[in-house]
Amino acid sequence: MNLTLESSELSGGIRLLKLRGNIDLMGVNAVSTRFYAFCGGEAPQVRVDLSAVEFVASLGIGMLLQAAKTVKSRGGQLQFLNPTPAVHAALEISGLNQFVIQGDAAAGTSPA
Amino acid sequence: MENQPLILQVKNNFDDIPAANEAASVWLGDRNAPPAIDYLANLAIEELVTNCIKYGYDDAGEHQVQITLSLADNQMQLTVTDDGHAFNPLDLPPPDTNLPVEERPIGGLGIHLLRQMSDRMEYVRIDGKNQLTLWKRYT
Numbered sequence: 340m341n342l343t344l345e346s347s348e349l350s351g352g353i354r355l356l357k358l359r360g361n362i363d364l365m366g367v368n369a370v371s372t373r374f375y376a377f378c379g380g381e382a383p384q385v386r387v388d389l390s391a392v393e394f395v396a397s398l399g400i401g402m403l404l405q406a407a408k409t410v411k412s413r414g415g416q417l418q419f420l421n422p423t424p425a426v427h428a429a430l431e432i433s434g435l436n437q438f439v440i441q442g443d444a445a446a447g448t449s450p451a
Numbered sequence: 452m453e454n455q456p457l458i459l460q461v462k463n464n465f466d467d468i469p470a471a472n473e474a475a476s477v478w479l480g481d482r483n484a485p486p487a488i489d490y491l492a493n494l495a496i497e498e499l500v501t502n503c504i505k506y507g508y509d510d511a512g513e514h515q516v517q518i519t520l521s522l523a524d525n526q527m528q529l530t531v532t533d534d535g536h537a538f539n540p541l542d543l544p545p546p547d548t549n550l551p552v553e554e555r556p557i558g559g560l561g562i563h564l565l566r567q568m569s570d571r572m573e574y575v576r577i578d579g580k581n582q583l584t585l586w587k588r589y590t
Contacts, residue, residue, distance in 0.1 A: 363497055364465055394490065396497045397561035407552050425490050432567045433560050434548025 340393060342366030344373055353384040359391040362399025371402050378406045383415035389422040400433045407438055456521035463504045463514040471496050475520055479527075485589050488527050491568050492520060495585055498561035499531040507535025507581070530584040538581060539574040541566075 342360035349355050354377050360366060378385055385406070395403075403419065410417040418440045422430060430436055457478040461467045472493045479489050496518055503516050517532040540562045548555075548563075566572055569585040576582070 363468075364501060365469060394493060396494060396501075397558075397564055398501070400560050400564075401557045404552070404555060405557055408555065408557075411553055425487065428568070429564060432548075432564055434546075434550075434555070435552075437552075 342370050342392075344370040346377060349386070351384065353386055355386045355388060357388040357391065361394040361396075362392055362402065363394060363396045364398050367398045367402050374402065374406065375409065378409040378415075378417070379413070380415075381413060383410050383413055383417075385410055385415065385417045386420055387417065388420045389426055390420065392423065392426050395426050395429050397433075400429060400435070403430075403435060403438075404433070407435065454521075454523065456519050459518040459520075461500055461516045461518060463508060463516060465501070465504060468497060468500050471500065471518060475518070478520065479522075482522055484522060484527065488587060488589050491565075491585075491587050492527065492529055494568065495529050495531070495565055498565055499583060502540065502561065503531070503533045503535055503581075506538070507533055509536065525590065526586055526588045528584060528586050530582060532580050532582045534580050537576050539576075540583065541572060541574050 340360040342358060342362055342365070345357040345359070347355045356374065356377055358370070377383070387403070387406070407417050417438060419430065419435070419438045420440050421442070422439060427439060430439055457475065459471050459474055461471045475492045475496060476489050479492060500516050508514055514534055519530040519532070521528045543559070543562060545563050546559045565585060569587045572583065572585045574581070574583050
């Protein structure tokens with residue numbers, strides 16, 4: 340399934356990015372430039388909704404890691420919201436579990 | 452349902468990977484393989500064929516990468532065979548996933564993911580070809 344990226348603004352300037360589909364080679368090629376653009380600026384607050392991502396390959400993990408590095412280097416905060424079990428397992432194996440927020444804690448991030 | 456393996460020939464072209472993944476998913480679905488097996492098969496095809504294309508060849512010519520997928524006794528076996536130069540990815544050290552994110556390199560996670568998600572992986576060099584196989588049991 341082709342990867343799509345939707346963005347919205349939450350209260351407090353939080354950027355909510357919704358990825359939908361497979362974060363594979365094709366997916367990364369399709370969205371990475373736009374995805375990284377949302378990680379710029381001063382102290383960016385970025386939430387990435389992964390609830391509709393069905394598959395992530397290592398290139399996709401690399402895209403998410405690059406976003407985490409960029410946001411952190413700018414003094415911001417990034418979180419991955421509600422990944423599906425298979426994607427969550429891949430994030431955990433890759434050492435990115437610290438950025439994962441599940442369930443009610445992520446449910447409060449609705450658009451302003 | 453016949454118990455013959457699925458054999459796919461993929462050119463060393465990134466555009467051919469989605470069709471191979473789709474064919475593997477259809478084949479596994481027809482045999483009622485669980486979602487975790489489908490996920491791992493797709494991940495293995497994506498990672499291993501991508502590695503072949505990126506690093507396996509010193510020339511720009513066309514090559515064939517063969518994927519052999521089988522199910523038997525509640526176990527999936529997937530083998531990727533390529534005629535690239537000899538390379539055992541299982542010799543690579545695992546990435547340090549405990550490093551602070553700002554110190555983490557990008558890349559090197561594909562084989563790590565496959566090793567963690569499969570039960571076993573083996574590499575052999577045979578008849579001038581690399582052959583990497585992974586196994587995964589399911590219930």
